[in-house]
Amino acid sequence: MVETLQCRRILTSLLALYILFSINVQTVMAGTQFYDWEVRYAYKSPDCYKxxxxxxxxxxxxxxxYAQQGDTVVVKLTNSMTTENVAVHWHGIRQHETPWYDGTEGVTQCAIMPGDTFNYTFVVDRSGTYLYHAHYGLQITAGLYGFIIVSVPNGFSEPFVYDYDGSIILKDLYxxxxYEQATNLSFKANSWIGEPQSLLINGRGRFNCSASEVxxxxxxxxxxxxxxxxLTVVPEKTYRLRIGSLTSLSALSFEIEDHNMTVVEADGSFVEPFVTKNLYINSGETYSVLVKADQNSSRNYWITTNVVSREPSTPTGLAIFNYNPNYHYKFPPTEPTTGPLWNDTDSQLDQSQAIKAHHDFVQAPPPISDRVIVLxxxxxxxxxxxxxxxNNRSLTFDQNPPPDTYDIENYDIYDVSENKNAISSNAIYRIGFNTTVDIILQNAxxxxxxHSETHPWHMHGHEFWILGYGSGKFDKVHDTKSYNFINPIMRNTVPLYPYGWTALRFRADNPGVWLFHCHIEFHFYMGMGIVFEAGVEKVGTLPTSIMGCGKTKDMIRP
Amino acid sequence: MVETLQCRRILTSLLALYILFSINVQTVMAGTQFYDWEVRYAYKSPDCYKxxxxxxxxxxxxxxxYAQQGDTVVVKLTNSMTTENVAVHWHGIRQHETPWYDGTEGVTQCAIMPGDTFNYTFVVDRSGTYLYHAHYGLQITAGLYGFIIVSVPNGFSEPFVYDYDGSIILKDLYxxxxYEQATNLSFKANSWIGEPQSLLINGRGRFNCSASEVxxxxxxxxxxxxxxxxLTVVPEKTYRLRIGSLTSLSALSFEIEDHNMTVVEADGSFVEPFVTKNLYINSGETYSVLVKADQNSSRNYWITTNVVSREPSTPTGLAIFNYNPNYHYKFPPTEPTTGPLWNDTDSQLDQSQAIKAHHDFVQAPPPISDRVIVLxxxxxxxxxxxxxxxNNRSLTFDQNPPPDTYDIENYDIYDVSENKNAISSNAIYRIGFNTTVDIILQNAxxxxxxHSETHPWHMHGHEFWILGYGSGKFDKVHDTKSYNFINPIMRNTVPLYPYGWTALRFRADNPGVWLFHCHIEFHFYMGMGIVFEAGVEKVGTLPTSIMGCGKTKDMIRP
Incomplete structure (x- = not known):
C-alpha cells in the first residue's frame, strides 16, 4: 500500500513535470504508454533447435x-519464473529523475523475485531507436530483449524522409x-563457452540439425x-530500417544483397548521412538506415548478418528482402554473402570514424574536461x-575505490597479459556533479x-561525445590533438578495437549511480565494467519498490 | 550491522535458553555445530549422464x-548461483522458538538471493535421523538435499544395540x-514430465546411455x-542403517539381498522393532534399521531400490553390500531383485500399520481433539x-480462508475428478494455540x-500421532473407533494410500506459521499443501535477515 502510494506519487509528480515541459516545448500533452509483461520460461525453437x-x-x-518523445512508459513486470529473479534495463533511456528505474541489478535495484510485480515508470525524453534487455546474470542470452522505438514530437521533422518504417533486431544464440554458461565462465579451468550456434534476425535463424537431434x-x-x-517491400519505396544488436558475444556485419544503405541515426542521434553496403554493428548499438527498393523487383534478395572481430564458426544469419508481390519465402537465386573479412578491423574503424553528428544537430562538447579516466x-x-x-579491477562489490589510470609508462599493451595485481573490486568512481569527464578506453x-578483442562499451544514464579512435597506446600529448570537436556524434555505446584506444567525453549531469561496461554479456559477467556516481545527494527519497521482497517492500528506512 | 547485532542477540538468547535447558535435563553443556555452505551449480554425472x-x-x-541432541546448529549459507534464489528446510527439526529458520520460502522467509549469505541457527532438541533439503521451486530435484543425524545425549541409551552406524539417502533423478520441469508442470496441456531416469543410492546410479549420448x-x-x-561390512557385526528418501516423485522399496532388516526408528521416534525383508519408504520419511552381516561372507550382495505405487519405468537402483575383505566392486553373482509388485498397496499399508511406538517410549495422544480438519x-x-x-484449494497466497472440510456427503472419491469449483488459495488455517487438531487425509x-496416487504428507514444526489408516471414504462414526490410542507412532511424514484415508492428531504447541504438504516435490509445486498458524502472537520480533535483500535487510518495520 505504501509502495503503491509512493509509486503513484512519483508517477504523478513525474507526469506533472513532463506535462509542464511538454506544454512549454511542444504544446502537446505527453501520453502514457502502458505495458503489462509476464516474464516466464517457454520452449522456443528460434533456429529450429528446441x-x-x-x-x-x-x-x-x-x-x-512504442512511444512518442515526452511520453511516460509504464512497464508492469511480473516475474513468473520459479526460482529466478529478473531485472530489465532500458538501454539508451537516460532516466532523468528516475535513476532507480534503470534496471541494473545490484546497482539501481534488487532483482525482482519470482511472484513479484515491479512497475518501471520512466519518461522517454528523446526520440530515437533504443533497446531493452535483462541486466542480470546472462538473461539477455536467455532471450529477454527487445526494441524501444520513440517517435519525434508532433510537428518535428527528422532530417531524412522515408515511406515506411521497419525494424530488425540481431542476436546470437547458444x-x-x-546456467551452464555461467558455470563454465566461473570455472578455474576456463571452459570457454565457444562461438554461438546461430545468428538470429528478429528471433529467427536456422541450425543445421544432426540426425540424432532430428x-x-x-x-x-x-x-x-x-x-x-x-521484410516485404514495395518497389521504388524507401524504407527506414531500425537495426539493433543485442548479441551476447558477436560483433556483426549486416547487409542487404545488392542494396546500399544510408546511415541516418546512431543510438538516437542523427548522423551526417553516409552510404554503405555493409553495416558493422556491435552489441548495444542501434542504427537507422534508409534503403530504397530500387533493384530488379522480380526476385527476392538476401538479408545477411555475419560474425566479425572473432574468427567465425557461426553460420551466416539469413532473412529475406521480399519484393512485393513475390512469394515471401521464395529464396533468392544467389548464394548468401558471407560478409566482409572477419579480421578487417580497419574497415570497422573507418566506419566508426565516419559516424558524425548531422550538421543540423551538432551539440558541441565542452572544450575541456575536469578529469581524465584511463581504463x-x-x-x-x-x-x-x-x-x-x-585497470585491473574486475567489477564486484566492495568498499575500495578504483584507480583513475593504469601504469601507462610501463604497461606493454602488446604483451600477453599477466596482471598479477588484478583484484575484484566494486570499481565505483565518484564524479563531481556537472563536471566534464574524459574516458580513454585502452585496449591490450x-x-x-x-590476441586482442573488440569491446563495445555502453554508458547508462548519459550519452557521450566520441572524440576519437586510434591504434596502439593512447598518447595524451599527440592523440588529444586529433580529437574531433567539430561534429562528434553523441552515443551511448562505442567500440574499442583490438590494440586500439577510444576517447569519449561526457557531462556528469544526471544524478544517480550508473554503470559503464563492456556490452558483451559474457565479458560484463566476468567483471568488465565500472560504476560511477554523480550527484547522488540530489536523488532524493528512493521508492521502496526498488529494494526488498515480499512484505519488506512496506518497510521504511530507519 | 543491525542484522548482525540482531542475529547475535537471538543466537545469544537461544544459546542461553538451551544451555539452561541442557543443564536442567542433561547436566551437559550443549555445543554448537558450525557449517559453512556455498550453494552453487556444478556439472555432475550421478548416473553417468552429465x-x-x-x-x-x-x-x-x-x-x-552431525550434532548431538541439544546442540545448536549454525549453517552459514552463501548463495553463489547467478540469478536464482535458494531456501533450505531442516526437515524434522521443530524449530522451537526459531520458526523463522524453518527455511520454507514464501512462508517463513524470503529466499536467499544470489550473493547473499544467510545464517540458519537452530537447536536440534531431539535425537534421530532427519533430512535437509531446498524448499523452493524444484530445487530438491536439482540436487540440494542431505542428512541431519542427531545423536542421543551423553548417558542415554537407545532401545537397541549395534556395532556400526551407516546411512543411505535415496533419490530419483531426472x-x-x-527449469524445464517447472515449465512442463505449468503448461495447460499438462506435458507431464514422466518417470525419473535413475534411482540414486547415496548420489550414485547408472543410466544405460545410448550410443549418441556416449x-x-x-x-x-x-x-x-x-x-x-x-557399504563395507565386517562379518557377524550388526549395522544401524539410517535410510532416508528425498525423491521428487517416486515411492520406493528398499532391500538388502538375503538380509533381514529390523526397523527401530522412524522420523526420530523409536519403533517397536519388527523384521522385514523389504522396507517401503516415501519421500520425506527416514528410518533406522538394524542389519546383521550374517550371510555367506565370501561374496557381496545387492542393495536395491525400486519404484512402487506408480507403474515403474525406472531401472532398479543398485549398490553393493560388501563383505570385508572382498573387493568392494566385486558384483554379486545374482541378478538384482526388482522388488515387490509396484501396485501391492496392501503390503505397503500393512507395513505402515506395523510401525508403532516402542513400548518404552509411548507418548499418549490427547484423548480428544478440539477440531477436525478433513482434507x-x-x-x-x-x-x-x-x-x-x-479441499479444492490449491496452495498459493491470497486472503481467503480455506475450508475445514469438503462435501463429504456427495463427493464420490472413486469418480474421475471434475472439481470445477477448485481455486487457488493461500489455504492458511488459523489454529488455536495449544489446541489439539485431527487431520483426516482423504484420497480420491x-x-x-x-487412478488414485500415494501422497506422503509432511508437517513442519511438529510431530503428529498416526491414529489410523483405512480404505475408502472416511466414516467419522465407524472409523474413529479403530483409532490406535495405545501406542501410535509420532512422525512428521505419513503416507496417504490410493482411495484411502489417514488420520493423524497433533498439538499446536509451537508458535509459528507452518506448512503441511505432500512431499512429492512436483505435487507440492502444483499446490498440494496447506499452511497453518498457531500462536503467532507469541513469536515476537522477527529477525530482519529473513526478509529483504541487499540493504533492505537493515530496514525496520514501520
Missing part, C-alpha cells in the same frame, strides 16, 4: 515498446542453458518458428579464475599471444 | 550435518533441468562419479492448468479413470 528460453508474454524477442525431436527444420524473417581493458586471472578488468593483449 | 546440478560446496547430496560425451559409463555406492486430496484443472489441491480418484 530449448527453454526466457520470454516476455511468451515471446523472444519481446514486444516492441544451445546450452545460461530423431530425438530436439531439432525440427520444418518448425514454422524458425522460418526466416522476411586499461584486460583479461586476467584472479585467484586462478578468469576475469575481464578495467589478452591472456593469449597476439 | 548434467548441471545444484550443489553444496560442490557436492550432491550435500554434507551430512535428466531434464528443473559419442557426444554426455554419458560416460566409466566415470568414477557413477560407480555404485558400497480431500484431488487433482484439478484451475483455469485450464493442472493443479493438486486439498485423480483426473484419470481408475
Amino acid at each position: 530449448k527453454l528460453g526466457m520470454t516476455i508474454n511468451g515471446e523472444s524477442p519481446g514486444p516492441t515498446i 544451445h546450452s542453458s545460461t 530423431n530425438s525431436g530436439v531439432c525440427n527444420a520444418t518448425n514454422p518458428e524458425c522460418s526466416p524473417y522476411f 586499461l581493458n584486460t583479461q586476467n586471472l584472479i585467484n586462478g579464475y578468469p576475469h575481464w578488468s578495467a 593483449n589478452t591472456m593469449k599471444a597476439n | 548434467k548441471l546440478g545444484m550443489t553444496i560446496n560442490g557436492e550432491s547430496p550435500g554434507p551430512t550435518i 535428466h531434464s533441468s528443473t 559419442n557426444s560425451g554426455v554419458c560416460n559409463a566409466t566415470n568414477p562419479e557413477c560407480s555404485p555406492y558400497f 480431500l486430496n484431488t487433482q484439478n484443472l484451475i483455469n485450464g492448468y493442472p493443479h493438486w489441491s486439498a 480418484n485423480t483426473m484419470k479413470a481408475n
Whole structure:
C-alpha cells in the first residue's frame, strides 16, 4: 500500500513535470504508454533447435515498446519464473529523475523475485531507436530483449524522409542453458563457452540439425518458428530500417544483397548521412538506415548478418528482402554473402570514424574536461579464475575505490597479459556533479599471444561525445590533438578495437549511480565494467519498490 | 550491522535458553555445530549422464550435518548461483522458538538471493535421523538435499544395540533441468514430465546411455562419479542403517539381498522393532534399521531400490553390500531383485500399520481433539492448468480462508475428478494455540479413470500421532473407533494410500506459521499443501535477515 502510494506519487509528480515541459516545448500533452509483461520460461525453437528460453508474454524477442518523445512508459513486470529473479534495463533511456528505474541489478535495484510485480515508470525524453534487455546474470542470452522505438514530437521533422518504417533486431544464440554458461565462465579451468550456434534476425535463424537431434525431436527444420524473417517491400519505396544488436558475444556485419544503405541515426542521434553496403554493428548499438527498393523487383534478395572481430564458426544469419508481390519465402537465386573479412578491423574503424553528428544537430562538447579516466581493458586471472578488468579491477562489490589510470609508462599493451595485481573490486568512481569527464578506453593483449578483442562499451544514464579512435597506446600529448570537436556524434555505446584506444567525453549531469561496461554479456559477467556516481545527494527519497521482497517492500528506512 | 547485532542477540538468547535447558535435563553443556555452505551449480554425472546440478560446496547430496541432541546448529549459507534464489528446510527439526529458520520460502522467509549469505541457527532438541533439503521451486530435484543425524545425549541409551552406524539417502533423478520441469508442470496441456531416469543410492546410479549420448560425451559409463555406492561390512557385526528418501516423485522399496532388516526408528521416534525383508519408504520419511552381516561372507550382495505405487519405468537402483575383505566392486553373482509388485498397496499399508511406538517410549495422544480438519486430496484443472489441491484449494497466497472440510456427503472419491469449483488459495488455517487438531487425509480418484496416487504428507514444526489408516471414504462414526490410542507412532511424514484415508492428531504447541504438504516435490509445486498458524502472537520480533535483500535487510518495520 505504501509502495503503491509512493509509486503513484512519483508517477504523478513525474507526469506533472513532463506535462509542464511538454506544454512549454511542444504544446502537446505527453501520453502514457502502458505495458503489462509476464516474464516466464517457454520452449522456443528460434533456429529450429528446441530449448527453454526466457520470454516476455511468451515471446523472444519481446514486444516492441512504442512511444512518442515526452511520453511516460509504464512497464508492469511480473516475474513468473520459479526460482529466478529478473531485472530489465532500458538501454539508451537516460532516466532523468528516475535513476532507480534503470534496471541494473545490484546497482539501481534488487532483482525482482519470482511472484513479484515491479512497475518501471520512466519518461522517454528523446526520440530515437533504443533497446531493452535483462541486466542480470546472462538473461539477455536467455532471450529477454527487445526494441524501444520513440517517435519525434508532433510537428518535428527528422532530417531524412522515408515511406515506411521497419525494424530488425540481431542476436546470437547458444544451445546450452545460461546456467551452464555461467558455470563454465566461473570455472578455474576456463571452459570457454565457444562461438554461438546461430545468428538470429528478429528471433529467427536456422541450425543445421544432426540426425540424432532430428530423431530425438530436439531439432525440427520444418518448425514454422524458425522460418526466416522476411521484410516485404514495395518497389521504388524507401524504407527506414531500425537495426539493433543485442548479441551476447558477436560483433556483426549486416547487409542487404545488392542494396546500399544510408546511415541516418546512431543510438538516437542523427548522423551526417553516409552510404554503405555493409553495416558493422556491435552489441548495444542501434542504427537507422534508409534503403530504397530500387533493384530488379522480380526476385527476392538476401538479408545477411555475419560474425566479425572473432574468427567465425557461426553460420551466416539469413532473412529475406521480399519484393512485393513475390512469394515471401521464395529464396533468392544467389548464394548468401558471407560478409566482409572477419579480421578487417580497419574497415570497422573507418566506419566508426565516419559516424558524425548531422550538421543540423551538432551539440558541441565542452572544450575541456575536469578529469581524465584511463581504463586499461584486460583479461586476467584472479585467484586462478578468469576475469575481464578495467585497470585491473574486475567489477564486484566492495568498499575500495578504483584507480583513475593504469601504469601507462610501463604497461606493454602488446604483451600477453599477466596482471598479477588484478583484484575484484566494486570499481565505483565518484564524479563531481556537472563536471566534464574524459574516458580513454585502452585496449591490450589478452591472456593469449597476439590476441586482442573488440569491446563495445555502453554508458547508462548519459550519452557521450566520441572524440576519437586510434591504434596502439593512447598518447595524451599527440592523440588529444586529433580529437574531433567539430561534429562528434553523441552515443551511448562505442567500440574499442583490438590494440586500439577510444576517447569519449561526457557531462556528469544526471544524478544517480550508473554503470559503464563492456556490452558483451559474457565479458560484463566476468567483471568488465565500472560504476560511477554523480550527484547522488540530489536523488532524493528512493521508492521502496526498488529494494526488498515480499512484505519488506512496506518497510521504511530507519 | 543491525542484522548482525540482531542475529547475535537471538543466537545469544537461544544459546542461553538451551544451555539452561541442557543443564536442567542433561547436566551437559550443549555445543554448537558450525557449517559453512556455498550453494552453487556444478556439472555432475550421478548416473553417468552429465548434467548441471545444484550443489553444496560442490557436492550432491550435500554434507551430512552431525550434532548431538541439544546442540545448536549454525549453517552459514552463501548463495553463489547467478540469478536464482535458494531456501533450505531442516526437515524434522521443530524449530522451537526459531520458526523463522524453518527455511520454507514464501512462508517463513524470503529466499536467499544470489550473493547473499544467510545464517540458519537452530537447536536440534531431539535425537534421530532427519533430512535437509531446498524448499523452493524444484530445487530438491536439482540436487540440494542431505542428512541431519542427531545423536542421543551423553548417558542415554537407545532401545537397541549395534556395532556400526551407516546411512543411505535415496533419490530419483531426472535428466531434464528443473527449469524445464517447472515449465512442463505449468503448461495447460499438462506435458507431464514422466518417470525419473535413475534411482540414486547415496548420489550414485547408472543410466544405460545410448550410443549418441556416449559419442557426444554426455554419458560416460566409466566415470568414477557413477560407480555404485558400497557399504563395507565386517562379518557377524550388526549395522544401524539410517535410510532416508528425498525423491521428487517416486515411492520406493528398499532391500538388502538375503538380509533381514529390523526397523527401530522412524522420523526420530523409536519403533517397536519388527523384521522385514523389504522396507517401503516415501519421500520425506527416514528410518533406522538394524542389519546383521550374517550371510555367506565370501561374496557381496545387492542393495536395491525400486519404484512402487506408480507403474515403474525406472531401472532398479543398485549398490553393493560388501563383505570385508572382498573387493568392494566385486558384483554379486545374482541378478538384482526388482522388488515387490509396484501396485501391492496392501503390503505397503500393512507395513505402515506395523510401525508403532516402542513400548518404552509411548507418548499418549490427547484423548480428544478440539477440531477436525478433513482434507480431500484431488487433482484439478484451475483455469485450464493442472493443479493438486486439498479441499479444492490449491496452495498459493491470497486472503481467503480455506475450508475445514469438503462435501463429504456427495463427493464420490472413486469418480474421475471434475472439481470445477477448485481455486487457488493461500489455504492458511488459523489454529488455536495449544489446541489439539485431527487431520483426516482423504484420497480420491485423480483426473484419470481408475487412478488414485500415494501422497506422503509432511508437517513442519511438529510431530503428529498416526491414529489410523483405512480404505475408502472416511466414516467419522465407524472409523474413529479403530483409532490406535495405545501406542501410535509420532512422525512428521505419513503416507496417504490410493482411495484411502489417514488420520493423524497433533498439538499446536509451537508458535509459528507452518506448512503441511505432500512431499512429492512436483505435487507440492502444483499446490498440494496447506499452511497453518498457531500462536503467532507469541513469536515476537522477527529477525530482519529473513526478509529483504541487499540493504533492505537493515530496514525496520514501520
